[in-house]
Amino acid sequence: GVRFAIDAGMKAATSPVVIVTMADLSDDFTQLPDMARRIRAGATVVCPSRYMKGGKQIGGPAFKSFLSRMAGFTLFHLARLPTHDPTNSFKAYDAAFLRRTPIESPAGFVLALELTVKAHAEKLKIEEFPTTWRDRTAGESRFNLRKWLPLYMRWYFYAFWH
Numbered sequence: 001g002v003r004f005a006i007d008a009g010m011k012a013a014t015s016p017v018v019i020v021t022m023a024d025l026s027d028d029f030t031q032l033p034d035m036a037r038r039i040r041a042g043a044t045v046v047c048p049s050r051y052m053k054g055g056k057q058i059g060g061p062a063f064k065s066f067l068s069r070m071a072g073f074t075l076f077h078l079a080r081l082p083t084h085d086p087t088n089s090f091k092a093y094d095a096a097f098l099r100r101t102p103i104e105s106p107a108g109f110v111l112a113l114e115l116t117v118k119a120h121a122e123k124l125k126i127e128e129f130p131t132t133w134r135d136r137t138a139g140e141s142r143f144n145l146r147k148w149l150p151l152y153m154r155w156y157f158y159a160f161w162h
Contacts, residue, residue, distance in 0.1 A: 003107050010098050016040070019092045020112070024136040027090040031131060035092035044124035045116055046092035048131030049085035059135025064145060071156060079159040083128040086116045087152065090131065097124065108148040113155045121162035
């Protein structure tokens, strides 16, 4: 599944910067150099954000967007997680952080939230900047809210506990 595909790619990477992006071309690839620069300058996690000022989301399921936006809002304002969009899988990571941080999520895209809240719990530098996300124009999403919501909730509450 997607969780193990992303994890395998992270483990195979030989660069000091690891960037996760979706193959459906929904992410803004022009931002990759800036993401890598921010990691090289000292950030541990770089989070392009659909939900901060200047960011936007074009298309996609409304309910999924609502849940993601509310999770980001509450984590930013109440748990002080320094990103408005922690569930976005489009992220850059410091490879050293990935090597020492085990991924516990068993499925799906949950690992993006997991790694972000773990970095925050360690008081590591997390940066965000606005991005535009566009829904896919072909193919079908394999996102499974019913299956993955409980997994997201674990890391949502982890952010408050740590």
